[in-house]
Amino acid sequence: MSDPVELGCELLEHCEDEALELSAAVDRLETVTTDPHLTREILDTAEKRGIITREDGLIRPRRGAFVSFESEVVTKEGEFSCRRCGAGLSTGHFIRFESGEHGPFGSSCVRKVTGRE
Template identity: 60%
Template sequence: MTEPSTRDEKLELGVELLAHVEREELDLAAAVDRIETITTSPALTRDILDAAEKRGVIDREGARLRVNTGGTYVEYERQVVAREGDFECRRCGASVSTGHFIELDAGELGPFGSSCIRKVTGRESESESE
């Protein structure tokens, strides 16, 4: 799989990533943190959130999001692939020798370090307030 290059591909990947977050609720900042692994464009970030809401993937209530796709979490055994090499984590920018990539229907997202992959998928939160 190749990294998404067009705006539409990034939008689809962003919506699918939100659909696979392993939390029923998260705050807007946590959602934006995940989306920023795809794009740092504020306009595209807004479009991803709008598309996810229109498609029923999320409901927005102020600065909180409710994920409506119960049970569609990233399956680590099937959808997360680890590759050895010299990588830079898409989330934190750290150099990593093992890159973790998420394979979604809309495309591949990564590389991530071992702790950032858990944060991006929602298996580990950055704060207890999430």
Template identity: 60%
Template sequence: MAPDDGAPTRTREETVALGVELLDRLEDEELPLPDLMDRLETVTTSPAVTREVLEEAERRGVIEREDAVVRVHGSGFVRFDSQVICREGEFSCRRCGAGITTGHFIALDAGELGPFGSSCIRKVTGREE
């Protein structure tokens, strides 16, 4: 039996909205583009959708791109006490692919993102490099 990755099926618009909200919640003030892309790959691996997320985030003033550096002008951060939900089960981490028994999910207005392992949740939110 394949592990449940916990990822619901989303429309393209929902995926873009989730990606923009994730960027809006990053704790980093500035990121190299490859690091930002690593975070966005938790939302989508489609280059076209990733481009839409970046364009929409830039249009809304969430990010500013210059060369290979992205400045984040987010409105907040992920609150671990109220926005990170832990569930027990058999999951695959959405970031690294490792098998995990405790999935950490980020509850955002645009939807839920996860599951992540205990170290990947910190990397995705910018709490750990």
């Protein structure tokens, strides 16, 4: 199992949004952990590392490290449940980060988690 703090920081680092409401950032981090203490630790660690800035309820990711859907998102066939919405999946989309693989997600949820939609 991947370290949830590292995985959460990488998820924020690869976010394509210019800015997110805190609630939207937490929604994405809930795909890593639903523990509020870990979520806070992820946000604090990401801020200390310069991955994000926080101001007036907004999270602003440092832009530049986007997920490549061609090389960093892999699909696997099987019986899965989406980590974001809970839907049943026969094809799971997994994001490959340095700290580990994150998923499974459905085809639209993987885009939402990375900020493509």
